[in-house]
Amino acid sequence: xxxxxxxxxxxxxxxxxxxxxxxxxxxxxxxxxxxxxxxxxxxxxxxxxxxxxxxxxxxxxxxxxxxxxxxxxxxxxxxxxxxxxxxxxxxxxxxxxxxxxxxxxxxxxxxxxxxxxxxxxxxxxxxxxxxxxxxxxxxxxxxxxxxxxxxxxxxxxxxxxxxxxxxxxxxxxxxxxxxxxxxxxxxx
Numbered sequence: 001x002x003x004x005x006x007x008x009x010x011x012x013x014x015x016x017x018x019x020x021x022x023x024x025x026x027x028x029x030x031x032x033x034x035x036x037x038x039x040x041x042x043x044x045x046x047x048x049x050x051x052x053x054x055x056x057x058x059x060x061x062x063x064x065x066x067x068x069x070x071x072x073x074x075x076x077x078x079x080x081x082x083x084x085x086x087x088x089x090x091x092x093x094x095x096x097x098x099x100x101x102x103x104x105x106x107x108x109x110x111x112x113x114x115x116x117x118x119x120x121x122x123x124x125x126x127x128x129x130x131x132x133x134x135x136x137x138x139x140x141x142x143x144x145x146x147x148x149x150x151x152x153x154x155x156x157x158x159x160x161x162x163x164x165x166x167x168x169x170x171x172x173x174x175x176x177x178x179x180x181x182x183x184x185x186x187x188x
Contacts, residue, residue: 023071024112027151027187033063034185036161040085040099042177044129044169053087053097062183064108074110074117079103082127095131099177102127104143115151120144125165129175139175141167155187 038060042053064078082102090097106123122144130136147161165177 023068024114025068025070025072025074027115028074028110028112028117028149028157029066029068031063031065031188032185033061034183036060036062036181036183038082038179038181040177040179042087042099042175044173044175046173051090053090056085056087058085058099059083060181062185072112074112074119076108078106078108078121098130100128100130106143117149119147119149121147121163125167127167129169137169139167139169141165157185157187159183159185
């Protein structure tokens with residue numbers, strides 16, 4: 001009986017030790033994907049004049065990969081798609097400005113403490129700015145931001161993120177936006 005129980009007990013101790021040896025960053029490492037709801041505020045213009053576009057909600061999808069560096073550091077890449085954000089009645093003239101077909105790619109680096117990760121992002125975004133008459137222009141540029149992610153279950157996390165968009169719309173004008181989003185992700 002001892003010959004059967006001793007190896008089983010040794011295997012259980014080894015597995016428990018290996019599981020407890022996992023670093024905090026390992027919980028966030030690997031592939032992930034999720035959904036988010038965001039709230040945007042924006043303006044456009046140049047050094048002479050700026051037009052406030054107001055604010056608008058939108059939703060998005062994201063997926064990415066994180067790599068653990070040591071026990072507490074994460075580096076990764078993320079792709080995202082955002083649904084349209086409609087900034088209505090711009091300048092009181094009844095014109096809507098619509099941010100649509102928005103795609104982004106960003107790198108992120110974070111520090112894990114317990115079941116939380118604080119991170120920063122920098123990336124590239126491409127979108128269309130349209131109006132309610134159907135015409136549109138392409139805009140692209142840099143994004144950067146900060147976020148906090150909480151691993152609330154073994155493979156599920158929730159996050160809050162702030163992102164700044166500085167996009168070139170051609171000529172002498174720029175589109176600038178701020179976005180705060182709440183998201184939920186599944187880790188694979």
